Amino acid sequence: MKRSINLIILFIFPIITFAQTYSGNVLNEKKEPLGYVNIGVIGKDIGTVSDVSGHYSINIDPLFENDSIRFSYTGYTPVTIKVADFKKQSHLISLKPQVFNLNEVVIKPIRIEEKKLGNNFKVFFQAGFKDNRKGYEMGVLLKIKKRAILHNISIKVSNCGYDSLCFRLNIYKETDKKTFVNVLRDPIYVFRKVPKSRFILNANLSDNKLNDIVVEGNTLVTMEFIKDLGKGGLYLASGMIGAKSYCRKTSQGKWESLPVKLGISVGAEVEK
Numbered sequence: 001m002k003r004s005i006n007l008i009i010l011f012i013f014p015i016i017t018f019a020q021t022y023s024g025n026v027l028n029e030k031k032e033p034l035g036y037v038n039i040g041v042i043g044k045d046i047g048t049v050s051d052v053s054g055h056y057s058i059n060i061d062p063l064f065e066n067d068s069i070r071f072s073y074t075g076y077t078p079v080t081i082k083v084a085d086f087k088k089q090s091h092l093i094s095l096k097p098q099v100f101n102l103n104e105v106v107i108k109p110i111r112i113e114e115k116k117l118g119n120n121f122k123v124f125f126q127a128g129f130k131d132n133r134k135g136y137e138m139g140v141l142l143k144i145k146k147r148a149i150l151h152n153i154s155i156k157v158s159n160c161g162y163d164s165l166c167f168r169l170n171i172y173k174e175t176d177k178k179t180f181v182n183v184l185r186d187p188i189y190v191f192r193k194v195p196k197s198r199f200i201l202n203a204n205l206s207d208n209k210l211n212d213i214v215v216e217g218n219t220l221v222t223m224e225f226i227k228d229l230g231k232g233g234l235y236l237a238s239g240m241i242g243a244k245s246y247c248r249k250t251s252q253g254k255w256e257s258l259p260v261k262l263g264i265s266v267g268a269e270v271e272k
Helices: 083-088
Strands: 020-027 038-041 047-049 055-060 068-072 079-082 092-094 112-118 125-129 137-142 147-160 164-176 179-182 188-193 199-204 213-216 219-225 234-239 245-248 264-271
Touching (some): 020 083, 047 055, 068 083, 079 083, 112 137, 112 147, 125 147, 137 164, 147 219, 164 213, 219 264
Antiparallel strands (some): 020 055, 038 047, 038 068, 068 079, 112 264, 125 234, 137 219, 137 245, 147 199, 147 213, 147 264, 164 179, 164 188, 164 219
C-alpha cells in the first residue's frame, strides 16, 4: 500500500516597511525660528536636532504610528504629539517659554568646600562619538548628597577629528534609574576651534544667564552634538573606575550606562 505524502510549502514573505521623511520648522512664541531643538520619538533611537534656522528633517518608520514624538528645548515647555497625528498635521511646531515658579529663599549659614567632581584621569581608554549624529549625548553622573554650585567643566579629549567643535552642555537631575530631567533654564553652547590631538576643553558654567547653577542630589552633566560637523570623530579619555557614565544615541532616546567612565570633571562648591 502506497502512502501519499502531501507537502505544504510555506513561503514566508518578510513585511517590508519604509521610513518616510518629514520636514518642518520650529518657532518660538514670537514666530521666530528656534534653533537646536531636540526632536525624537520618545524612548526610541529615532531623532534629530533642528538647525540654527529651526528647520528639521526626521525619518519615521510606520511601525511607530502609536508612539509619540516630542519637541523640547531648554527653557521652553515641550510639545508631545502622537506620531500618527503628527504625520497628518502641519509640521510647523511652536514652543512656548516655560514658566518657572520661584521657590522661597531661606538664608542660613552653610559650610562649603571646593571639589572636583566626576572623572579627572590620564588616558587609559578612549570612548566617545564615533560619527557625527545630531542629538548624540554623553556625560558623567555627579554624586551630590546635598547642594552644589557648578562653576566649570573640563573635558579631557584624547582624539579629535574636527577643526572646531559645536555642542551643547546639559545638566540633568536624576529622578529615577536612567531617568533624568533637565534643570537648566537657558541653554549653554560651546563653540570652539580645537587642535586635532589631545587637549583639555574647559568651559565656564557661570558665563550664562543663570549666573549660578545650583543643583541638589545626583546630577548628570553631558555634552550633546547639535550640528553636522562633517567627517571625523571625538573621543574622550576613559577609565574603568570612577563616576558612572551615560549616553543616548539621539534626542528623546533611552539613556544607556557605559562600560567605561568618561574623562569629564566639574569644579563645584559643595555643601558639607
